[in-house]
Amino acid sequence: MPNHPITQSPNHRIAIIGGTGKEGNALAFRFARAGVRVLIGSRDAAKAQNAANEMNARLGAAALRVEGYSNRDAAAKANIVLLSVPYDGMKPILEDLRDAAQNKIVINIASSLDPERKSRAKPPAAGSVTAEVQQFFGDTAKVVAAFQNISPEKLEAVDEKIDSDVLVCGGDKAARETVIELIRRIGIDALDAGVLANAIAVEALTAVLIAVNIKYKVKGAGIRLTGVPRE
Template sequence: MVGDKSVRISILGGTGPEGRGLAVRLAMAGNAVCLGSRDESRAIDVAIDLSSSVGIHVIGLDNPSAAKDGDVIFVTVPYQAQSDLLSSIKDDLEGKIIVNVIAPMEFVKGVGARALDVKAGSAAEECREIACNSKIVSAFQNVSAEDLENPDLVLDEDVIICSDDSDAKKIVMELVESIDNLRPVDGGALSNSKYVEQITPLLVNINRIYKIHAGIKIVGI
C-alpha cells in the first residue's frame, strides 16, 4: 500500500503547517496526496506551491471533497475545529482509516503551551466518538511541522502510533517507515493517545526555551 499511487492520502486542514509538512514528506515517499481546506482555492494554491517548490505532485480540494477522495484521511485541523468538521463529513469517512494528528492545547501568558482536558480522553478518542464507523489511528503529534515541511532536513525521531485496530495501525506504521529516518513505535491502545498528545505542549515549551525543533526518541527498543 505504501508508495502506491492508487491509494490516495487526504489531509484535512492540509494548508496549515502540519498538513503542509505531512504532504511534503508523504508525497516525497511516493504516495498520492490531496490537501483539503475550508477554501478550495487556498488548497489549490498551496498544492501548486508545494508541487513546484519541492518537486512533488499534490492536489488541492475542499475538505468534504478531500474526505470523499481519500482512502487514508489525516486530520490536522486545530482541536477546536475537529468536532464540527468530522460531524459534517462522517458519512464520507465510513470504513476509512483516519489518522488523528491533533494535540489539544492552549497558550497561557507567562506559562506557554498547556494541554487541554478532553472529555473523551483525547482528541483521537473524540474523533472515534464522532466517526464511529471509521478506523482511528493516532500519530505524528510530536513531530515539528516546520521540520516536516523542509525537504532538505534529515529527520531523526520516533512517531508513536496508537490504535485499537491492528490492521489500520500496521498501515500507518508503514507510512511512517516510508518517510526517511522516521521510526514508528507501537504505542498500544487508542486511549494511550492522551499521553502522546500531552507531550506536544511540553515540546512546544522546550522548543521555545532552547529555540530548537525537538522531537522524541524512545531508547532501548
C-alpha cells in the same frame, strides 16, 4: 531511513484536511515526494487548489500530481484521512467529514493542550482528542494518533534526517500498521505505541515538548525511545 516511493504497497490516497496550513502542508509535501497520492483539503476548494499547484511546482514534473479539493471532497476521494486543523476549529470539520470518514483510516495529529497555556496538557472529556474523533465518527472509522510530537520545522527540512520518533496509537492494529508503514516511507521512524487509551500520553507529550521549547529557546524538541530495535 531513506525515502522511497510506494511501489509495492497498496495505492493509498491520503487526504490532508487543512493541508494549506504549516503542519499539513509539510506532511503533504513529504508524502507526495515519497510517491503517495495526496489530496489537499481546505474549507475553500480554490485555496486547496492553489496549495496543490504550488506543491506541484516544487515537486517537479516527474512526481505524482497533488490535487486540491474542499475538505469533504478530498476525504471522499481518499482511503486515509489526516486531520491537520486546530483542535478549537475541529468540530465543524468533523461534521463535514462524517460520511466521508466512514470505513477509512483517520489520522488525528492534534494534541490535548490547554488553550490558555499550550505548555500545559488538558485532555477533553473523551480522554484525548483522538478518542473524541473516534467517538464522533463511530466504530467503522479507524482512528489513530500520529505526528503529535513532530514540529513543522522538522518536517519541512526534507533533506535532513528526523531524529525523532512518531508514536502511533489507536484501536485498530491493522490501521496502526498501515500508518506506521506510510510514516517510515517519508523518512521518519514510527513505533506502534498501542491502543487508543494511550493516545493521551502522546498528546500530552506535546505540552511537555512545548514547555521544553520555551525553557530552552528551541523550536523542534522531539522524542526518541531507547531500547527499541531499529530496522
